[in-house]
Amino acid sequence: MDELGFDFEDAVAWFPHEQDQPYVLVRVSDQNVAELAAAMGVPLRRCYITDAAIEQAVQQHGVTRADVVRSVLPDAGSTMSGDFGEVLGYFYQAARELPATAIGPKKWRLKQDRTKPAPKSDVVHFVMPNRPHASEADVILCSEVKAKATNGASQPIANAIADCKKDRISRLANTLVWLRDRAVTTNLGDVDIPLLNRFIDAVDSPAASKRFRAVAVISNALLDDELVSAPTEADSEYTLVVIGVPNLHATYTAVYAAAIESVA
Numbered sequence: 001m002d003e004l005g006f007d008f009e010d011a012v013a014w015f016p017h018e019q020d021q022p023y024v025l026v027r028v029s030d031q032n033v034a035e036l037a038a039a040m041g042v043p044l045r046r047c048y049i050t051d052a053a054i055e056q057a058v059q060q061h062g063v064t065r066a067d068v069v070r071s072v073l074p075d076a077g078s079t080m081s082g083d084f085g086e087v088l089g090y091f092y093q094a095a096r097e098l099p100a101t102a103i104g105p106k107k108w109r110l111k112q113d114r115t116k117p118a119p120k121s122d123v124v125h126f127v128m129p130n131r132p133h134a135s136e137a138d139v140i141l142c143s144e145v146k147a148k149a150t151n152g153a154s155q156p157i158a159n160a161i162a163d164c165k166k167d168r169i170s171r172l173a174n175t176l177v178w179l180r181d182r183a184v185t186t187n188l189g190d191v192d193i194p195l196l197n198r199f200i201d202a203v204d205s206p207a208a209s210k211r212f213r214a215v216a217v218i219s220n221a222l223l224d225d226e227l228v229s230a231p232t233e234a235d236s237e238y239t240l241v242v243i244g245v246p247n248l249h250a251t252y253t254a255v256y257a258a259a260i261e262s263v264a
Contacts, residue, residue, distance in 0.1 A: 002094070002103065002104070002189075003050075003106075003190050004042075004043040004046045004047065004106075005042065005043065006039070006042075006043040006091075008091065008095045008098060009095075009098060010039065010097040011091045011092075011094070012098065013032060013035075013123070014032045014033075014035070014036050014091070014095075015028070015092050015095060015211060016029075016098075017115050020264055021134075021234055022230075022231060022232055022233050022234040023230055023231065023234065023239070023241070023242060024238075024239060024241040024242065025227075025242050025244075026092075026241065026243045026244065027220065027223070027244040028220075028243065028244060028245050028246065029246075030036070030246050032116055033245060033246045033247075033251055034155040034253070036255075037251055037254045037258065038258070039256070040087075040091075040255045041255060041257075041259045041261065042049055042259070043091075043093070043259075043264045044084075044087055044255055044258075044259045045259040045262055045263070046106070047087055047090070047106045047109070048063045048069075048072040048073060048106075048108045048259075049069065049072050050109075050187075054068045054263065062199035063262035064190075065264070066260050066261075066263055066264050068189055069162050069259060069260050070260060071114070072109075072111075072114055073114065073256060073259065073260070074115060074256075075212060076253065078118060079115055079116060080252060080253075080256060081147045081148075081149045081248070081252060082117055082145075082146075082147050083108060083117065083118075083247070084147065084217075084251075084255065084256070085145045085146065085147030085215070086107075086108075086117075086118075086122045086123055086145045086215035086250075087108070088145075088217055088243065088245070089122065089123045089143045089213075089215045089217065089243075090104060090123045090125075092215070092241070092243065093123055093125055093141055093143055093213070094125060097125070097127055097141070098248065100127050100129060101127070101129075102125035102126070102127050102141065103125060103126045103127070103131075103190045103191060103195065104123065104124060104125040104126070104127070104190075104191070105179055105188050105189070105190075105191040106188075106189060107119075107120065107122075107123075109186075110182055110186065113231065115128040120171065120174065120175035120178055120180070121144070121171050121172050121175040122144050122145045123141075123142070123143040123145060123165065123170070123215075124140070124141065124142050124143075124175060124176075124179075125140070125141040125142075126138075126139075126140055126195055126198075126199060127139040127140075128195065128198065131197075132197065132198075134202065134205035134206055134208075135206055136206040136207070138205075138206070138208040138209070139209050139210070139211060140172070140208055140209075140210050140211075141210075141211050141212075141213070141216045142167050142172045142175075142210065142211070142212050142213070143164075143212070143213040143214070143241075144160050144162040144163040144166075144167055144212075144213070144214050144215065145160065145215040145216075145217060146159045146163070146166045146215070146217070147216075147217040147218070148216070148217070148218045148219065148222060148226065148248075149219050149249040149252065150154070150219070150222075150249060151222060155226075155229060156216040156217070156218055156226065157214075157216045157226055157227075157229050157230055157242065158174065158229055160214035160215055160216045161214045161231075161240065163214075164212055164213070164214035164238050167212055168238070172210070172212075176199055176200050177200060179191065179196055180193055180196045180197070180200060183196060186263075211239070212237065212238040212239070213238060213239050213240075213241050214238055214241070215240075215241045215242075215243065216240075216241070216242045217243045217245060217248065218242065218244055218245070218248070219244070219246075219247060219248035219249065220245060220246045220247070221244060221247070222243045223242070223244040226242075230242065247253075
């Protein structure tokens with residue numbers, strides 16, 4: 001459980017691996033997507049704003065809690081779809097690391113514009129079993145996520161793979177420095193400056209390993225057609241993860257509605 005107040009053991013069953021090679025294929029079942037939609041409202045809300053920040057805004061401005069939450073959530077459309085894909089990627093990545101604890105910044109809180117995606121690498125986690133002491137078991141996880149909820153020309157698998165390469169080349173390093181800069185004036189929750197410094201300036205520390213994922217979150221109705229473009233051989237530099245979600249558009253719409261309703 002992290003600052004979202006969610007026990008990621010509850011998410012393990014949502015993401016059964018149908019295959020692991022040459023890419024990971026996950027098909028979320030109708031039953032699990034119903035559980036997911038019911039369980040994610042509050043954690044999703046906390047990805048964007050803390051409970052304390054909501055109460056502060058209510059007291060300072062005399063608005064309702066629902067008004068505060070609406071002010072940070074994206075409007076329905078491509079940004080909401082992309083954000084949900086990233087949050088689902090966050091849940092998947094955290095659940096896959098169990099029983100180890102994966103510590104991740106909630107980048108959606110750092111948006112400059114709620115109508116646009118959050119900047120930098122999509123989903124980042126740190127695994128540091130002996131925190132605050134560095135060890136050879138320390139790992140940084142980074143996922144590039146693309147979502148496709150409706151039929152169209154987008155290529156989520158190819159685009160996730162292409163942008164995952166950007167993370168490996170330079171974007172992840174830039175993201176860590178950006179997060180450290182933001183942490184000077186912004187509370188990043190479980191992620192603090194000493195943790196970030198361990199992975200940025202690890203000159204005197206054991207080397208930390210890096211694991212990269214390209215994640216495509218696709219509505220199940222579109223999944224088979226999209227899988228035609230999936231690579232036929234695994235790549236040693238990253239893992240492709242394809243997650244099929246029943247009626248992705250309806251699912252993310254329901255979860256964002258639940259996020260608002262959770263403070264009503």
